[in-house]
Amino acid sequence: AQAAPVITIDGPTASGKGTIAQRVAQALGWHVLDSGALYRLTALAVLRDGGDGTDEAQAARLARRLDVRFQPDAILMGGEDVGALIRQEEVGNLASRVAAWPAVREALLARQRDFRRTPGLVADGRDMGTVVFPDAPLKIFLDADVGVRAQRRYKQLKDKGFSANLDDLLQDLRARDARDRGRAHAPLVAAADAVTVDSSHQGIDDVVRQVLDLWSAHGPA
Ligand code: CDP
Ligand code: CDP
Numbered sequence: 001a002q003a004a005p006v007i008t009i010d011g012p013t014a015s016g017k018g019t020i021a022q023r024v025a026q027a028l029g030w031h032v033l034d035s036g037a038l039y040r041l042t043a044l045a046v047l048r049d050g051g052d053g054t055d056e057a058q059a060a061r062l063a064r065r066l067d068v069r070f071q072p073d074a075i076l077m078g079g080e081d082v083g084a085l086i087r088q089e090e091v092g093n094l095a096s097r098v099a100a101w102p103a104v105r106e107a108l109l110a111r112q113r114d115f116r117r118t119p120g121l122v123a124d125g126r127d128m129g130t131v132v133f134p135d136a137p138l139k140i141f142l143d144a145d146v147g148v149r150a151q152r153r154y155k156q157l158k159d160k161g162f163s164a165n166l167d168d169l170l171q172d173l174r175a176r177d178a179r180d181r182g183r184a185h186a187p188l189v190a191a192a193d194a195v196t197v198d199s200s201h202q203g204i205d206d207v208v209r210q211v212l213d214l215w216s217a218h219g220p221a
Contacts, residue, residue: 003135005120007215008128011142012177012188013092014149014156016199016207017124020142023208025122028215033115034070035125035132036095038108040086041066041077043094053097060103066111088162089172096176099126100183126180129191138218140211141190145200149173 007024009017018034025032045062046053053059069076075083085091098104105127112132115121123132129139144152150170157164180188190196195214199207 004116004118005138006116006128006133006136007120007122007138007140007211008133008136008191008194009122009124009140009142009211010126010128010130010188010190010194011140012144012146012149012180013173014153015142015144016152016204017142019204020140020199020207020211021122021124023204024211024215027208027212028120028122030120030122031115031117033112033121033123033125033128035108035112035123035128037070037075037086038063038066038068038111039095039099039104040091041068041075041082042098042104042108043091044077044082044086046094046098047091053094056101056103059098059101060107063098063104063107084160087157087160089157089164089169093172093176096179100179100185102185105131105186126188127186129194130189131186134191138211138215139191139194140214141194141196142207143196143198143200146170146173146177148200 009021011017021032042059042063045066046059049058049062051058067078074081109132115123129136150166150173154164154166154169197207197210
């Protein structure tokens, strides 16, 4: 049997990957993989284990053992809903540090590929098109101006009741982008066969329509 189709959406932090992936999956009736959540959960597990992000073996062990269940409105870790908690910048920043370690990436690889089920999967992250699903029939590289992304993340955090400072966020985003792009293993880079979409001046609906049009044009088998 042929593997289920995958649409990959990779890009820098706060470019809109998660939002677009959810909406596209909903429109197609497909499954969704928020791969960043797995790195964020690993970071949270490290924090709770008393780690500070300097021990690769510890992080890999915790990544391998993650007891996680994705539900429509919750992410359960060991039965506790940590969906809101892992959105904090502290967790995101540590996630991008543990994500640089090959042992952690390796520990999460099979788990990510398990999400590929019929009728299809929309997967968002950094290396969905390059490493995890290199044979995906449609790959999107979603980008946006860093200032626009900082504004979006700022509003998102405020709306969720977290405190946030725009200047700090801009610095965090720049540092995280640089780390994600510069690392040796599975760096953030557009796959050679990816379509780049710049959402700096586009609303969510426009980007969703563009991705769906690309999928129709591709002609689902
Ligand atoms: O997953 P990622 O970090 O790439 O981004 P996100 O959490 O999906 O999106 C960040 C924020 O930008 C969300 O609050 C979206 O509603 C917003 N957004 C937007 O305003 N316009 C877009 N074209 C895409 C996302
Ligand atoms: O929402 P945002 O784009 O800020 O981050 P995320 O997608 O939740 O990912 C958090 C961190 O996990 C990123 O900064 C990456 O370092 C890492 N990550 C990764 O290395 N590979 C992925 N496929 C997804 C996330």
